[in-house]
Structures are given as C-alpha cells and as structure tokens.
Amino acid sequence: MTNDTTNQDLAPEDAVAPRAGHGASVAPSGAKPILEVDQLRMYFPVKSPGLFRRTVGQVQAVDGVSFQVAEATSLGLVGESGCGKSTTGRLITRLYKPTAGAIRFEGQDIAQAKASELKPLRREIQMIFQDPYTSLNPRQTVGSIVGAPLAIHKTLPKDKILPRVQELLEIVGLNPEHYNRYPHEFSGGQRQRIGIARALTLQPKLLVADEPVSALDVSIQAQVINLLQDIQNEFGVAFLFIAHDLAIVRHFCPEIAVMYLGKIVEIGDRDSIYKNAHHPYTQALLSAVPDVKQAATGARIERIRLQGDVPSPIDPPSGCRFRTRCPIAQEICARHEPPLLQIGRRHKVACHFPGRLGQAPREPLTAGLLGVDAVGRPDPGASPSPDLVEQPGYADTWFDLDNKSIGRA
Numbered sequence: 001m002t003n004d005t006t007n008q009d010l011a012p013e014d015a016v017a018p019r020a021g022h023g024a025s026v027a028p029s030g031a032k033p034i035l036e037v038d039q040l041r042m043y044f045p046v047k048s049p050g051l052f053r054r055t056v057g058q059v060q061a062v063d064g065v066s067f068q069v070a071e072a073t074s075l076g077l078v079g080e081s082g083c084g085k086s087t088t089g090r091l092i093t094r095l096y097k098p099t100a101g102a103i104r105f106e107g108q109d110i111a112q113a114k115a116s117e118l119k120p121l122r123r124e125i126q127m128i129f130q131d132p133y134t135s136l137n138p139r140q141t142v143g144s145i146v147g148a149p150l151a152i153h154k155t156l157p158k159d160k161i162l163p164r165v166q167e168l169l170e171i172v173g174l175n176p177e178h179y180n181r182y183p184h185e186f187s188g189g190q191r192q193r194i195g196i197a198r199a200l201t202l203q204p205k206l207l208v209a210d211e212p213v214s215a216l217d218v219s220i221q222a223q224v225i226n227l228l229q230d231i232q233n234e235f236g237v238a239f240l241f242i243a244h245d246l247a248i249v250r251h252f253c254p255e256i257a258v259m260y261l262g263k264i265v266e267i268g269d270r271d272s273i274y275k276n277a278h279h280p281y282t283q284a285l286l287s288a289v290p291d292v293k294q295a296a297t298g299a300r301i302e303r304i305r306l307q308g309d310v311p312s313p314i315d316p317p318s319g320c321r322f323r324t325r326c327p328i329a330q331e332i333c334a335r336h337e338p339p340l341l342q343i344g345r346r347h348k349v350a351c352h353f354p355g356r357l358g359q360a361p362r363e364p365l366t367a368g369l370l371g372v373d374a375v376g377r378p379d380p381g382a383s384p385s386p387d388l389v390e391q392p393g394y395a396d397t398w399f400d401l402d403n404k405s406i407g408r409a
C-alpha cells in the first residue's frame with residue numbers, strides 16, 4: 001500500500017481543497033491563552049574543532065520571541081528555512097531547554113522545569129513531526145507505536161490498551177484492524193495519520209505540529225489538514241502549526257506569526273496578515289502565495305523576489321535583521337532593532353517603516369519611541385519610551401497608523 005488516493009481504508013476525504021464544513025477556522029473571541037511564550041531565547045553554542053572544543057560563537061536560533069496560543073485554537077508560525085520555527089516548537093515541547101525566557105503552559109512556567117517535573121507535561125503537550133518516514137520506528141507495529149505512551153504513562157490497564165489504540169486509528173481515518181501492521185505497509189499520508197494518532201494517545205491539550213504536511217504529496221495535504229481541523233473541533237486541542245509558507249496555514253490558523261532570523265517580525269489575526277500586512281518580509285512571502293481569486297480579477301500582486309540569502313544566525317545584521325534584504329531599508333534600520341509595535345486590535349509589526357505594500361512612510365515611525373532622530377542618531381531632547389517592553393498577547397490600545405492616533409479596543 002503506497003498510494004493514499006487509491007486506498008479503500010482511508011477516510012473519505014479525498015478532495016484536495018478543504019471540504020464543506022472546513023471553512024477557515026475562527027478564533028473564539030476572549031479565549032484564554034493555554035500557552036504564553038515570553039522573550040524566549042535559544043542560543044546553540046558553536047564549538048571550535050580539535051581537542052579542547054572551546055565555544056567560539058553562538059547560533060541565535062530563537063532570539064526574544066513572544067506570543068500566545070489560545071485554548072482550542074491555532075497559531076501558525078511561518079518563515080523560511082532556518083528562521084527558528086522548529087527550534088521554537090522543540091522548546092515548547094521541552095525537547096530543548098531554553099537559554100532564556102518563559103514558556104507558560106496553563107499559567108505555569110515550564111522553561112526551566114526538571115526532567116521529573118516534565119513527565120506530566122508530556123501528556124499535555126505533544127508533537128507531530130514533519131517526516132512520517134523517519135518519525136515512526138520501522139520495527140514496531142502500529143499498535144505498539146500508538147499504544148506506547150499509554151504503556152509508559154500507565155494511564156490504562158494492559159487489556160484496555162488495544163481497544164484504545166483501535167479507537168485512535170479510527171479517529172484518524174485508518175482501519176482499526178490494521179494495528180498489527182508495520183509502518184512500511186502504509187503510504188506517506190497514512191503514516192502521518194499514525195503519527196497524529198500517537199500524538200493524540202494521551203489526550204493532549206496542545207499539539208505542536210512541525211510542518212505536518214510538507215513531506216506529503218500536494219493531493220494529500222488538504223486531507224491531513226482537514227483531519228487536524230476535525231480533531232480540533234472534536235477534542236478542543238490547541239495547535240502551534242509550523243509551516244514554511246503562508247498558503248498552508250491560511251485556512252487552519254486564525255492567527256499567524258511570521259518569523260525571520262530568530263525573531264517575530266509580524267503577528268496578527270488572519271485578516272491583518274493576509275489582507276493588511278505591514279512588514280516588507282510578510283509582503284514578500286504573501287506575493288508567493290497563489291491566490292486564485294486575485295488571479296481571476298487580474299489584481300494579483302507581482303512576486304517580490306528578495307535579494308541575497310538569509311544571513312547567518314551566528315552573526316546576524318545589526319539593527320533590523322531583515323535590513324540586508326529589505327527593499328525599503330534606510331540608515332536607522334542598521335542602527336536600531338525595530339520594536340514589535342501593536343498597530344491594530346490584533347496586529348503587531350516590527351519595522352521602522354510599517355505600511356501597506358507600496359505605502360511605506362518616508363520617515364521612520366519608531367524614531368520618537370526610540371528617542372532618536374530620523375537616521376537613528378540619539379536625539380538629545382528625547383528618551384526611549386517606557387512602553388517598548390514587548391509582551392505576549394495584545395494590549396487594549398495601539399498605534400493607529402491610518403489616523404496617527406491611539407486606537408482603543
């Protein structure tokens with residue numbers, strides 16, 4: 001069995017596009033955050049070759065990232081390869097211990113929790129991996145793969161494990177009688193379903209899905225996304241959904257964070273990101289999303305091709321990390337890192353010149369807040385605003401760029 005679309009055992013969602021009932025998901029208003037990430041940092045040491053292996057530098061993989069994920073909803077984390085998405089996911093599941101920052105799960109900071117304290121947490125937060133070929137042990141049957149967490153955590157008596165495994169296989173659209181088969185007997189899409197069943201075994205409250213469909217055939221991707229949507233609707237699981245492009249998370253995630261070189265450059269609800277992006281990097285990513293409607297009206301924005309490569313996170317550019325590839329960068333961008341400013345009810349952007357595509361302001365909007373002049377030199381008559389401390393989530397007031405005033409919820 002290697003082809004999902006010809007497999008009779010699959011759930012009947014063979015359409016590529018999200019099927020009826022799978023309209024874009026909406027975040028419930030006022031939902032409580034289940035996860036709060038606050039100024040999270042992960043620096044990997046770079047060692048010299050040879051016997052003594054001294055630390056000669058640091059890979060700043062994640063550098064001061066803050067966001068919230070509300071209960072039973074999804075945050076999409078998007079950016080090019082190497083921007084720190086997977087590291088963020090691995091920090092939240094505590095496969096890595098962060099260099100600094102807080103990870104509050106249901107209000108409790110787990111960032112520095114010890115191994116013994118992490119055991120109960122492993123039930124609540126689970127991960128779905130990108131590659132369904134390498135993430136399943138080829139020598140174990142599907143039954144033992146999916147049932148292993150139950151055996152480890154001793155949550156069920158032995159004779160109840162198989163019925164639970166079969167129930168889980170059914171939930172993910174696989175034949176419950178196939179529990180004694182091996183991973184190689186399944187196609188890529190089916191293996192990813194096995195990985196999803198395994199992640200669901202302990203009824204987690206949060207799933208970190210690290211590019212869960214990127215390794216799958218395009219025709220299978222929508223089926224797996226529909227399955228994740230069904231799981232969210234049925235069990236109320238929250239998702240951190242990691243993806244490298246904005247097309248994949250569009251229907252699934254009511255809220256999206258865009259990362260570049262270890263930092264969040266823009267975060268907001270779906271409309272703010274897809275219809276009202278204010279960061280040149282988000283705009284470039286969006287210009288690569290095929291949009292049928294825009295193409296039909298002839299209004300499709302031209303593809304923005306960014307110059308050069310992503311710089312090394314060992315030695316990132318000064319000031320704004322995107323400036324070396326940014327089409328609108330000016331002097332201030334090399335001198336100061338732009339703060340992640342709230343510019344709408346649920347919209348934040350980290351740019352000195354935030355604006356809709358082609359409408360960036362000429363003067364930096366951040367100069368006054370940073371206490372500097374237009375090119376970023378210290379302004380003797382000004383001092384940095386105390387409001388610049390970045391918080392996860394959104395405040396009740398923001399900088400309304402259109403009206404040049406304070407907006408209020």
Ligand SMILES: Nc1ncnc2c1ncn2[C@@H]1O[C@H](COP(=O)(O)OP(=O)(O)OP(=O)(O)O)[C@@H](O)[C@H]1O
Nearest residue numbers: 044059061080081082083084085086087088244313
């Ligand atoms: N264990 C590690 N040791 C050293 N550097 C690492 C380690 N893991 C990741 N990095 C580096 O950290 C940066 C961020 O990597 P990460 O895998 O988080 O990015 P990503 O956006 O998920 O990329 P991809 O989509 O390619 O997985 C990269 O420069 C990567 O080389």
